[in-house]
Amino acid sequence: MGSSKRAKGSSMLYFSLATVAIVAILGLLVPSFYVSATGRVGFSLTVPRSILKYFPNLKNDDQHQYRAQIFSRDPLVIYIPDFISEDEIDYVLDYSEPLYQPSKVYGGFDNPPIMDEKMRRSEQVIMDRKDPIARRLAQRAREFQGWRGNTTYVESLSVQRYSLNGFYNYHYDPDGYITEGNRVTSFMIYLTDNCTGGGTNFPFLTQPNDTRWCDVIECDEEAKDGFQGVTFKPVKGSAVFWENFYPNGSWHNGVYHASLPVKSGVKVGLNIWSWDTAWKAPAEE
Ligand SMILES: O=C(O)CCC(=O)C(=O)O
Ligand SMILES: [Fe+2]
Incomplete structure (x- = not known):
């Protein structure tokens, strides 16, 4: 009887020690607890406490609503007036603030990116793929595109800040040297609109006749500043x-584009690029 009590006591002790050890190991693996928007503690699809200050009512599933309008069918260009919410913008701007580095451009096949002030003057932050808001926005971008299948993935989100005279000269977003897998789609998202200049110019797009587009593209000749085609104005959230x-x-070729020079204020944009690993350069004719 006495020995069975002792055995029970020591197995309780081992059980308690094992529980403490498991909790300690979990504590090491997960340095800060994640609290979901509903207040539950968990490890997946949850939101860190630091993010809850931006999103007190954030739900784990994406509740953001947006509208979309076709701007051009060939090339396919779609305008989305409210792709990103005010809270998400505040979060991305605060996240990026301490992290900006001068932007680089393609350095040539098999070479690292280089700084080239003739081509691009801006600062950049690549968001962590695991950041919950970056993940949410990437997910939204994939959903918008009808998922596109298993071979499509979203590149780490890139935040670009253009100060006075900042610009990005004419270019295409995909890589012209690779023959398999490429950037198949681009989202240009405007996070601020307290600048003049800084529009996104597509010289080969046709200006629509309908003046209702004039809220989002430059329409009068003076504002077009001699640039051909279509210039999207940086409208916050779009x-x-x-x-x-x-x-x-x-x-x-119709999607050749540039970020026009900022004439006053600061422009911040967010790029979401999707890659398709199944893309192959068509055989030369
Ligand atoms: O900022 C813009 O308006 C365009 C930026 C762009 O084309 C790019 O980052 O690839
Ligand atoms: Fe671009």
């Missing part, structure tokens, strides 16, 4: 989405 290739995979 996004311009486009396809970089024709459905058969060939390059679409």
Whole structure:
């Protein structure tokens, strides 16, 4: 009887020690507890406490509503007036503030990116793929595109800040040297609109006749400043989405574009690029 009590006592002790050890190991693995928007503690699809200050009512599933309008069918360009919410913008701006580095451009095949002030003057932050808001926005971007299948993935989100005279010269977003897998679509999302200049110019797009577009594109000749085609104004919260290739995979020249120089204030944009690993350069004709 006495020995069975002792055995029970020591197994309780081992059980308690094992529980303490498991909790301690979990504590090491998960340095800060994650609290879901509903107040539950968990490890997945949850929101860190630091984020709850931006999103007191954040739900684990994406509740954000947005509208979309086709701007051009060939190339496919879609305008989304409210792709990102005010809270998400505040979060991305605060996240990026201490992290900006000068932006670089493509350095050539097999070479690292380089700084080239003739091509691009801006500062950049690449968001952590695991950041819950970056994940949410990437997920929204994938959903918008109808998922596109298992071969599509979203590149780490890129925040770009353009100060006075900041610009990005004319370019295409995909890589012209690779023959398999490429950036198939682009979202240009405007996080601020307290600047003049800084529009996104597509010289080969056709200006629509309907003046209702004039809220989002430059319409009067003076504002167009001699730039051909279409210039989207940086309107906070909005996004311009486009396809970089024709459905058969060939390059679409119509989406050549530039970020025009900022004339006053600061412009901050967010790029969401989707890659398709199944893309193949069509055989030369
Ligand atoms: O900021 C813009 O308006 C365009 C930026 C852009 O084209 C890019 O980052 O690839
Ligand atoms: Fe671009």
